Amino acid sequence: MKFLDHPTRNLFFTGKGGVGKTSVACATAVKLADTNKRVLLVSTDPASNLDEVLGITLGNHPTAIPEAPTLFAMNLDPEKSAAEYRERMVGPYRGVLPEAAVASMEEQFSGSCTLEIAAFDEFSRLLGDPSATAEFDHVIFDTAPTGHTLRLLTLPSAWDGFMEQNTTGTSCLGPLAGLQAQQKLYQESVKALSDTAVTTLVLVARAEPSALREAARTSEELAELDVRNQHLVVxxxxxxxxxxxxxxxxxxxxxxxxxxxxxxxxxxxxxTIVPLSPNGIMGIDSLRRLGTADAPSATSLSDEDNNNRLEELPPLSDLIDDLVAPGHGVILAMGKGGVGKTTVAAAVAVAIAERGYEVHLSTTDPAAHIAAAMNDERLPNLSVSRIDPAEETAKYSAEVLGKAGANLDEQGKALLEEDLRSPCTEEIAVFRAFADAVSAGTNKFVVLDTAPTGHTVLLLDSALAYHREVTRQSSEMPEAVTNLLPRLRDPNFTRVLIVTLPEATPVHEAATLQRDLRRAEIEPYAWVINQVLSPLPITDPLMKQRRSYEQKYLREVSETQASRVAIIPWQLEPPTGLQGLSRLTHSDLSILKS
Incomplete structure (x- = not known):
């Protein structure tokens, strides 16, 4: 990897979900540690899988990696960071203010915005405070998927703008109340990111159009933040x-x-070009080999591959009849970034529309590519949209000002406008739009391509917190928000499709998502395993090795995780446009073997 020829102190990895940021970041950390450099590897991803890749349990503080003695790793746990942040803000008032006032403060710190602020607070301490990482030669940040990463990077500017405009001296912003004291630290963080002698931004992509487009978009937006020392890894x-x-x-x-x-x-x-690793990247030894083309011989895996093949699993087409049986409702495609949620959501929407039902296809994912999946083609009874954060924030702010601000004096309106400038407002607005999209399923089918796992779970888990926040700002609860959780919990109204790939990290993150959904009393309808090689008549030894590797994860899903499972075989042609998407729900797997 060429960026390791002259590595900067900070290495910052970003890219579309599922492209292998964690694998490349971990391999980089191991290679630097092998040169006797002291390295700290940090994940800022709410759905981090550093533990699994490194083969060790990590916490919120640096943990030594036994197989690489100078390497330390840690996860910035949003929940734990939020709890610590919340207590720092509320704790001093316990026993001083009435219990009701303290309880009100705790409510203001209970939403997902607090999680993000708390994680960024810790991130900034590591990046902007030299003393926090003084014992390390290099600090490597394995970041969350692109949309979340950009939000982390742009929040200092948003908060800085708020602080400059906050002339009233109020602290009505709840989670943002503690930021004034941190302003210098955030400024130092942004300064470190833009210093080319200190920080390298590594854009990780796959050799796929959507991943490369996402890398280019990320590159441009980061360059606007003066983060210009960039390196591309394919x-x-x-x-x-x-x-x-x-x-x-x-x-x-x-x-x-x-x-x-x-x-x-x-x-x-x-x-840097990194060759495909047919057996996945798990453990320190495999990380050391990342970047080498260690191909198997043509016969080395033939017997193992044939003997261990799983019995045929049903295709995605087998789910469609039951999905349309209620005549209306909501279908959610959920899973780790990069597993094909957009493609599955679009294919299901097209299949339902082809049967004559009215369907609306939408996404809450800031990095989604529904238009590309559809090739801008349309069916008469299929509508397509995206929940745009900027548009939803503007609409929501205007609504709140029109209702809650109607009878306020000038000072009161100024306070309300100040409140609405909070970055938290965007979270509320997007959540409201998500609730509205779900409510439309009462008289037609709504198919939602949702955000990557961590963000999706934050949306779902924060419903009650948003109930409180929305009523705090607007004094009334929209019907769509009131009924959201009951609708999501109703298996006759909402069907959740957990989308994954036959690989370790996507399957295990999907299992975590399923546990989170069940805690929220939402039972998944089925698992969809995308890009499966098992039904295909392949002869290439590298492809056969990959097919042998996937058997373990097909078994894990079908035998221990999913009550119902369907697969989508890897396609010779990319499944885009109406014809390509229809192929995913009309395929006869026996044809693939001829």
Whole structure:
């Protein structure tokens, strides 16, 4: 990896969900530690899987990695950070103010905005306070998926703008009340990010059009924040061994085509190509090998591959009849970033619309690509939209000012407008739009391509906190918000499809998501395993090794996790446009074996 020739002190990894940021960040940390550098590896992802990749249980403080003695790792646990942050803000008032006042303060710190602020607070301490990481030569940040990462980076500007405009001296912003004292620390964090001698921003992508477009968009937005020392890593690049295998040739061709057509600004960056690892990246030894093309021989896996093959699992088409049986309702496609939620949501929406039902397809994911999946094609009874945070925030703010501000004097309106400038307002507005989208399922089908796992769970888990926050600002509870949790918990109204890939991290994160949903009394309807090689007549040894690797995770899902499961085989042609999406729900798996 070329950025390791002259590594800066801070290395910051970002990219579309599912591209392998964690694997590349961990491999970088191990390679630096192997040169006797003291390294701290930090995840700011609410759905972090550092523990699994490194093979050790991590906490909120640096933990030594036994197999790499100078490497330490930690997860910034949003829940724990939020609890500590909340207590710092509320604790001094216990026993001083009446219990009711303290309880009111605790309510203001109970939403998902507090989680994000708390995580950023800790992130900034590590980045902006040199004494916090003085014992380390390098600090590596394995960040959350792109939308969340950009929010972390832009929050200092938003908070700075709020602080400059806060002329009233009030502290009605709840979670933001503690930020004034931290302003210098946030400024130092932004300064460190923009210092090319101190920080390298590593854009991780796959050789796929959507991942490369996302890397380019991220690059531009980060450059606007003066984060300009950027390096591109294209991860998981496949090279066919058996040229007679049409699937292997198609996979190689798809990657080559995507790289040739990558956005122009990415072509000018220094870059590193990382070959596909057929057995996944788990453990220190595999991290040390990342970047090497250690291909198997043509016969080394033939017997193992054939003997361990799982019995055929049903295709996605088997789910459609039951999904349309109620005649209306909500279908949620949920899972880790990069597993194909957008494609599955679009395919299900198209299949339902083809049967004559009215369908609305939408997303709450800031990094979604529904338009690309649809190729901008339309069916008469299928409508498509995206919940845009900026639009929803403007609409929500206007609504609150119109209702809650109607009878306020000038000072009262100034306080309310100040409150609405909080970054927390965007969270409330997006949540309201999500609730409105779900409510539309009372008279038609609504298919929602939701955000990556951590953000989705925050939306669902914070429903009651948002109840309090919305009534605090507008003095009334919208019907859609009031009925959201009952609707999500009603299996006759809402069907949750957990989308995953036959790989360790996506399956285990999906299992965590399922546990979180069940705690919220939401029972998943089915698991959909995307890009499965098992039904395919492949002969390429690298592809066969990958097929053998996936068996363990197909079994784990079908035998221990899902009450109902469906698979989508890897496609020779990308499943885009109405015809490509229809193919996913009309495929006869027996044809693939001919």
């Amino acid at each position: 991860n998981g690049v496949f090279q066919a061994i058996d040229s007679s295998d049409s699937y292997a040739v198609a996979l190689q061709h798809r990657g080559t085509t995507a790289l040739d057509a990558m956005p122009e600004q990415l072509k000018t960056f220094p870059h």
